[in-house]
Amino acid sequence: MTVDIQRWAVKVEYDGTELVGWQRQKSGLSVQQVLEEAAEKLCNNQYKVSSITAGRTDSGVHALGQVAHLDFPAHLPFNAKKICDGLNHYMKPHAIAILQAAQVDLEWNARFTAIQRKYRYIILNRHSRPALNTNYVWHVRKVLDVGKMYRAAQQLLGLHDFTSYRATACQANSPIRKLDRFEIYQKDDLIYFEPEARSFLHHQVRNMVGTLKMIGEGYWPEEQAYSILQAKDRRAAGITAPATGLFLTQVIYPIDPFIE
Amino acid sequence: MTVDIQRWAVKVEYDGTELVGWQRQKSGLSVQQVLEEAAEKLCNNQYKVSSITAGRTDSGVHALGQVAHLDFPAHLPFNAKKICDGLNHYMKPHAIAILQAAQVDLEWNARFTAIQRKYRYIILNRHSRPALNTNYVWHVRKVLDVGKMYRAAQQLLGLHDFTSYRATACQANSPIRKLDRFEIYQKDDLIYFEPEARSFLHHQVRNMVGTLKMIGEGYWPEEQAYSILQAKDRRAAGITAPATGLFLTQVIYPIDPFIE
Incomplete structure (x- = not known):
């Protein structure tokens, strides 16, 4: 029935x-x-x-x-x-x-x-541990270079094989994704990472942020984000940023169903 | 010794x-x-x-x-x-x-x-209860008129007897205080109240916000904030806004001791 x-x-x-x-x-x-x-x-x-x-x-x-x-x-x-x-x-x-x-x-x-997904990742970049919002940020002590991270992120824009940035357990058929935007900016001691794409692979946002953080602290040069992409090997990329700092902010449809 | x-x-x-x-x-x-x-x-x-x-x-x-x-x-x-x-x-x-x-x-x-104290009070003004930041906002369902609340707040600026806006248990010798600024603005569904004064009486910020909220929802006309001030009677004012939405944001000194 x-x-x-x-x-x-x-x-x-x-x-x-x-x-x-x-x-x-x-x-x-x-x-x-x-x-x-x-x-x-x-x-x-x-x-x-x-x-x-x-x-x-x-x-x-x-x-x-x-x-x-x-x-x-x-x-x-x-x-x-x-x-x-x-x-x-x-x-x-x-x-x-x-x-x-x-x-x-x-x-x-x-x-x-859905035709587009937007995420936000927040790093609290200061020496002292947070007393407020502890579940909503990744606390990073070392001073991060936002300009370097921004330039590195722009090299990931476009259609690529994101194998290096997806979880090894990712079940998507194809590792090809098109990254449309990746804004990175700082307000006081908070650094915001805002990537936007039709869809993302498993852990893709957190792996990109983890890699950018390592570039921002000077562990890697800013060209590394792109060389990691070319390696097509998860082991080439940086750590997976913790879940706490990540927010799914918006899903976009051809016509917004919620407009009254 | x-x-x-x-x-x-x-x-x-x-x-x-x-x-x-x-x-x-x-x-x-x-x-x-x-x-x-x-x-x-x-x-x-x-x-x-x-x-x-x-x-x-x-x-x-x-x-x-x-x-x-x-x-x-x-x-x-x-x-x-x-x-x-x-x-x-x-x-x-x-x-x-x-x-x-x-x-x-x-x-x-x-x-x-200290020569100045700044507070911030945050109202989440939307129909649905909050899932995030539940301890950092006062959730108010009824749509508040920010313009009305702003104009009412400006009438409280200057040197006044704030008896109506202090806790009955307040132990300050004098109810006279000088309110220097009171910014009120909205970002998405959050309304920010930012009063600034050399010092505040006990519950003064929360009582002012509680009264302004009642003006914002149309329970009182915008002139009421000032008539309440003139009444010099705690019973004339509105409710005490809950503690959750209140933040002491900044204390100002003639010379900032923390500048390196």
Whole structure:
């Protein structure tokens, strides 16, 4: 038996600190599990609800503007406010919040319709350890040269084989990705890394940041980011930057489903 | 017996969430207790060390740039790095960090030499509850009119009797204070309130923000902030905004002791 369905897109914010990442894991609580269980409660637990997301973030990674879609039986009397407030109610007390909800066509897919993903990575670059925002930054003591890191990052723009910058466990069929932008700037003692692409490989952002940090501290020359790319070997690149500093900030679609 | 002393100014950052505020309390851990105990460990627990602070923040209030001074026996072989790193080491794992340390004259006093204090209060103004930064904002659902709040705040500038805006338990001799600036601005869904004065009364910032919020949501007209001031009665003013959104951002001295 098939049921007629209604599809809802949701914009999701979460603090990844206590979560095992987007995908369900036996080892702990995931965004997917909390969201789907809340969606099922919204259906009085009479239906199974599954979700598809734009970005399967790792354990500890945060999101300001993650997007997912959920399918519900068509006959349920839902509207955007009910989806948003209802999911937020049932997801308490977990650090996950729905910011917006919008009904979409059944052809629309949070993952495959997305044309661009934006991430932000934050390094706190100062001598003293942080007292505030400890879960939202990577604390690096050594003074980093932002100009060097910026110039190195620009060499990664364009269509490349990113084998050196993806996790060895990455399951994507192809290591080819097109990096469209990579802004790097400093405000007081915070350094922001903002890469943008249609899609990223597993650990790609954190591996690029880890390599750039080693360039910024003078361990490698700025040309190294590009030579590492050419090596097509994960062992050539730098360390994987910790998950704490990473935020999925925005997912872009041909038409923004959340514009009212 | 009196001992020759050396006096050190320290710039302190802290997350007030788990602390009972600056001052020592039987009810829990204070910044003062953590700092003084770390200072005593730095002296191998052979001397008592007491501190004086520029701003005795309340429980739950945070600081980005609190300033205090500590007196140590003159013969101990200290320098800025040793004070800073040593205190940070002994204050672990508490959410308190020394950002800078500088030796000062014995006439210099963190509290009395200060000529200006700056605070920041942050309201998250959106429908959905926050998933991130939950301890660093006051979440207000109703849309606030920033222009109205800004104009109301400007009416509080200058020398006034702030009785209506201080805690009834406030122990300051005089309710007269001079409010020098009060910036209010919005970035995305965050509204920033930044008052600046030589000194503030107990709860003054939180009571002003609580009142402005009621003006911003349309409960009161914008003239109300000034009529409340004229009433000289705490009961005339609005609610006390919660501690979570408040940060002591900066303390200003005639000469910045931390400039190297």
